[in-house]
Amino acid sequence: MKKILLIGGTGFLGSAIACQLAHRLSSVDYSLTLPTRRRERAKHLAVLPNAHVVEADVQDAATLARLMRGQDAVISLVGILRGNFQRAHVDLPQKIAQAAQTAGVRRVLHVSALKAASDAPSDYLRSKAAGEAALQAAGLDLTIFRPSVIFGQGDSFLTLFAKLAKIAPFFPLACPEARFQPVWVEDVAATVVASLIRPQSVGQTYDLCGPRQYRLRELVAYAAATAGHPRRVLGLPDAISWLQAWAMEFVPNGPMTRDNIRSMQVANVCDTNCGFPFGREPSPLEAIAPGYLR
Numbered sequence: 001m002k003k004i005l006l007i008g009g010t011g012f013l014g015s016a017i018a019c020q021l022a023h024r025l026s027s028v029d030y031s032l033t034l035p036t037r038r039r040e041r042a043k044h045l046a047v048l049p050n051a052h053v054v055e056a057d058v059q060d061a062a063t064l065a066r067l068m069r070g071q072d073a074v075i076s077l078v079g080i081l082r083g084n085f086q087r088a089h090v091d092l093p094q095k096i097a098q099a100a101q102t103a104g105v106r107r108v109l110h111v112s113a114l115k116a117a118s119d120a121p122s123d124y125l126r127s128k129a130a131g132e133a134a135l136q137a138a139g140l141d142l143t144i145f146r147p148s149v150i151f152g153q154g155d156s157f158l159t160l161f162a163k164l165a166k167i168a169p170f171f172p173l174a175c176p177e178a179r180f181q182p183v184w185v186e187d188v189a190a191t192v193v194a195s196l197i198r199p200q201s202v203g204q205t206y207d208l209c210g211p212r213q214y215r216l217r218e219l220v221a222y223a224a225a226t227a228g229h230p231r232r233v234l235g236l237p238d239a240i241s242w243l244q245a246w247a248m249e250f251v252p253n254g255p256m257t258r259d260n261i262r263s264m265q266v267a268n269v270c271d272t273n274c275g276f277p278f279g280r281e282p283s284p285l286e287a288i289a290p291g292y293l294r
């Protein structure tokens, strides 16, 4: 796999994948193409050898067809937590499948989300399931990754809690008992990169979780304390959680929506079929997070 198109590759996980790919492929003649809506947001990737950051609207079929031409593989990473889920999570994978078929690009790796299901309680999780189904129906050499919440340098999860702790005397928290099994961004990236060159990953769906489950209140308290601002976490009752989330929907890029609360009704943890492929052991949060939260 020498020519790789990363759609949604300029974000948190995509950047880690691009860096690992650049490292892994350094001995061969490779190229990474990274479309973005705003080139200045992807400056950190333009410095990678053989990485081409291009300003492009991947939702446009003709643009996507042009980007797809001549590629050996495509990695599909676009995801949002609020906004038009149909467009980002369903229509785009459909367009990617179509463009890949037309261009003869058989190998597709797609990042979905843990607990995506057609009967899930949130639009986010249902749309992620519909995106998986669209790609599965296309008969490509597909691998799907379904991570729990991802942590690491530059995350918008533990880092957000740490930042809020700095300014807030205590933490009023919606869904304090929601369960997560956070997974390190470099572990997810390494699994995507390894899958690219391992034929046995074709047709597989990997649920990716870290080694331990946590309640949201534990994670918030941990991030705050590790950042040097220990705070009391005050779990909000359901009615207030909904009201808080509703109010935050009016804040541009606010940290919570009612759909996020619906997602948290499902435990975001691995059940029996969980496990990293290729013998990889996921890293514990406590071994990594202090390095960037402090």
Ligand SMILES: NC(=O)c1ccc[n+]([C@@H]2O[C@H](COP(=O)([O-])OP(=O)(O)OC[C@H]3O[C@@H](n4cnc5c(N)ncnc54)[C@H](OP(=O)(O)O)[C@@H]3O)[C@@H](O)[C@H]2O)c1
Pocket (backbone or CB within 6 Å): 007, 008, 009, 010, 011, 012, 013, 014, 035, 036, 037, 038, 041, 042, 058, 059, 076, 077, 078, 079, 080, 088, 111, 112, 113, 114, 146, 147, 148, 149, 150, 151, 157
């Ligand atoms: N982070 C997590 O905790 C987590 C957990 C489970 C699953 N996932 C999934 O993992 C994938 C990557 O997540 P991430 O945290 O790396 O996301 P991210 O940092 O927010 O990056 C999102 C990427 O998608 C692109 N994008 C966003 N909306 C788009 C749109 N409407 N049209 C075209 N491109 C768009 C962005 O490109 P621009 O350069 O154009 O902005 C960016 O490259 C997503 O599919 C997400 O659902 C993430």
